[in-house]
Amino acid sequence: MRSLPVLSSRAPLQCHGNDATAAMKPGQMPPRSVRLSLTDRCDLACVYCRPHRQDGYVEERLDLAAWKTMVHGLVAAGVRRVRLTGGEPLLHRDVVEVVRFLHTLDLDDLAITTNATRLEKLAQPLRDAGLRRLNVSLDTLDPVRFERMTRGGDLRGVLRGIEGAVGLGFDEIKLNAVVVRGENDTELESLVRWSWGRGIVPRLLEVMAIGEGANLKDRVVSGSEMRARLDHVLESQEAVREADRGPARYVAARHDGTKKVGFITGTSDTYCKGCDRLRVASDGVLRPCLATNDGLEASEFARAGDAEGVKQAIALAWTMKPDGDSFKGCTEPSAADVSMRGIGG
Secondary structure, eight states: OOOOOEESSSOOOOOOTTHHHHTSOTTOOOOOEEEEEOOSOOSOOOTTTOSOTTSOOOSOOOOHHHHHHHHHHHHHTTOOEEEEESSOGGGSTTHHHHHHHHHTTOOSEEEEEEOSTTHHHHHHHHHHHTOOEEEEEOOOSOHHHHHHHHTSOOHHHHHHHHHHHTTSOOSEEEEEEEEBTTTTGGGHHHHHHHHHTTTOEEEEEEOOOSGGGGGGGGGBOOHHHHHHHTGGGBOSSOOEEOTTSOSOEEEEBSSOTTOEEEEEOTTTSOOOTTOOEEEEOTTSEEESOTTSOOEEEOHHHHHTTOHHHHHHHHHHHHTTSOOTTTOOGGGSGGGGGSOHHHHTO
């Protein structure tokens, strides 16, 4: 195996042949979940994600053939759950083909996170291609506020896309709302009830100090405060995680046990310990953690059709994953230098 470029302040890592697996930390499990950032492009500029619409994009992204090789290497390395992200993944010209290919691999889970600006057109083709689950980012139901928070977005098209997706047979649709104090924190109940009324699972996220979010530290609404504001509609029970479904903790609705609200607390209560998630940026860099820019370049193998090389690169990259006992995610200083748009959230 060729030496790989390591994007890190740590000492360069090199590994040859099957020695890559041996380089993993004692007792460390391989990654089981991956977020593929198909593109770093986005048609919105949300206030907690990017500074403006002209903040620059990578020069070379992986094409469809390279993504297929990358995924073969990921599956060979032990990955069982795949989520497509961006930027905005529905901007990728081959997003439906990527889903169709992933559907052939008998994964445990196949999902996508989207801002829904193009969902009206693509929801049906994505479902037909085999997409199982859908996460929609929507922070407000007020069109003026939506335009302000996204710096120019049109809420009407987004809502049409979401309404169109409901009833298409997705296993699950979730709504992700980043709660910003003084902006949309008065909408918690309306977002929750709107979601419940459509069979959507609402999830409320704390602002995380990643990239532009670091400028909003004084506008964080904690998960505990969100829950207190919703106390009259939620059961008095401990919030619990769902197995193999990420960091969200859920509480059932008081009036209907089939409905629930999720809380994602990346700032007040970090969840790094036990993380099994790897990220692959649109340029082929393997990113073992959301909150640092450390990574390992694997595009050479992906473009060459070398899935075994990708597999070995993944094992090597995984050794760079921070220790969840001492590393506290987006509360670490390194998080402020990360582009949320570029890594896919």
